[in-house]
Amino acid sequence: MELDTVFPRPAPASFQEADALFEEGKSLYDNLDPEAASGKFLEAVEAYQKYPAELKPAKLAKTFIFLGAAQLLNGEPETAKRSFLRAISTYPAIQPDSDLFGADVQTAFTDMQQEFSRQPPGTLLVDSTPRGARVTVDGKEVGVTPLPELKLHAGRHPVVISRPGYQPVIEYPQLSASKAVELKPQLVLRPEMAAVLDAVARASSEQGFDAATLPPEVATLGERLGARYVVLAAVSEKKGRVGAEVQVWDVQTKGRLRGVRLDARSRKPSDSVEGAVDRIHGFLVGGPLTASPAGTPSASALIKKPWFWAAVVGGAAVVTGGILYATQADKGRPGGVISGFPGLGF
Template sequence: MRALVLALLPSLALAASPNSARRASSLLIPMDQASEATSVQMEGHMNEALANFSGFSVRKAEDLFGLPGDPTAQSALERARKGYSESAAAFDKKEYDDAESKVRATLKELQGAPAAMRGCSPLCESLALYAALLHLRGDVEEAKLVLIDLIAVSPTFELNPKRFSRDFIALRVQVATGRTSQLRGSATVKSRPAGARVYVDGDLVGHTPVTVPTLTVGKHLLRVERPGFRQYGQLMEVTPDDVEVSTELVPTAAYKAYDAQLDRVASEVSRAIPQANGASAMGKSLGLDRAMVGTVKTASSGEGSELILGYYDLRNGKKLAGRRMVLQGDEFGQLKSEMERIVNQLINVSEGGTEKVVRSSDPLDNRGGTEDWGAEDRGGRTRAQEKKKKPGDDPLEGVSGTEDW
């Protein structure tokens, strides 16, 4: 299955009514599995570049495809919340056997709830309650194991002194400063398709495939999400040994229908034809007016990515501008500036400007490194400033001094 990544582009070439903004987006279609995650990274950089433009309606991947939750996980979370409330009430009444029975059932429900969880509640509260019950009946070592999981999920979780005894709170401090709680492990998270966002204990840690180092041993909340696919989650057990989690994300029916159009669109982009009827049909199905459509794949040299982009008016399929280039990766953080320059160049070309000829795959070949400092038109601001200039204005206003280097 082909995956795609969305970044948003403005519609600038055609006039629009003062109160309307054109709906636009950019579609990067990975042509091999290795490019799935790279295309997501490009999307992020392009979105940042597009913040410089006005007059368009941003349509992110979430807007087009949504982030559907897991109904089963949501139901499990609702039952767990109810179960914790009942177990806490029994604990406060000192009905410890009933409280333990209920909190055990709650923890079992929570095993299937991580896809719907955005924080550690009610997991943290349930773990604390269960550990306290084990401590009360004298199972101190078992209580310590549960506290290790609690500390792993939320190191700063505070125990309520009105509910829990001083001895139990002291045990929690002892566990937190003990040798076991100082142990660390790593977790590698993969998904199909790649490029999904990964959250551990509520924090974004990267996109699949990603390795998260130095995690505290114990249980952690894992959530994986990608627009157009059902969210996935699990309670991940981290040990001193490396842990790997792999998941096949489930696409929605709407995404499947959309995915079926990508082969035709990718073919049009690769052949660089001036009229792309497939892209036009795709734009209509998504409710878009303009789009920058591209394919990305591993370069033939095995290093870097080959990117082909076309900027289209999706109402009629007309190609407004295009580029083909090889990007050398992001080892030194250069991908962000490369994507910003590409976005600006294509939009400028569609507006009647000129495009610089790149004769080499090396983006630095025949370049002094200062060409774009003052000359690059970010967000169309240079054109807007030029229109506002009047005879007699300061000729050096808005000039950086590097334009002619």
């Protein structure tokens, strides 16, 4: 299970309003009313830029071309050139349609293309707290934070920084040639995610870990995240030696596996990573890993899973495969949540 299914992204935006404004402007332009057309195109630009995550740069650039053409027709050549430059910076591959625009528009646009080509790129650096957030620039997903330097053409770029369970951050940095702009927002938890983290903290507390019956927080986590099994890991460190005790709750039957210990330095097979994997696997599927039929993943394969290392290291709760892994680094300190994919921790 991915946290995107628990905290889904907002429904795709509708550009119906923006499209309608563009068509109104185009109709006014065709009827030789450039001043009114310019107003509608400017409104269309604002409407398109309301939803940068779904924005299609080519559509916005086309609007800028029509805006520049209307401004040129209205006797505003310098303003028109700026609109053409915005069209090119929004979508460098854009070209004015020769069937729609005359030589004056083509010439002014070509001049701006040449000016644009002479400009060195700017640099955008994107990070976030917490890290692992998806980054969308100009409507295209470019990676997760922290991002290396992005070389982008000079101009204004819509940037969306989002992560399941957090409010998305929308920025419109203005990049200048040969200069760097850094974005490093503090992401704010959505109320639903805050409630999950609160439940994780209580479930992985000493009281929750030692409960004789299914703790209500564990039941809530299983229900909220759609997980049948909840794995709690209490991690401790003494004299540089890290160990963990793991227990697994079956939310449906309210049964529990407890007393699974992990100690990389112990010589007892039951305390080894492989021994812990074998016991947990047996509880989940009803039989020991070593007795599973051919084709079942080996212990060495299972311990490479992000959820298992989260249980060993502590400080995380992982949702994957219908199982929630909640851990604590120290007694009384809350854990976090990660999605089971490297770099996307919560």
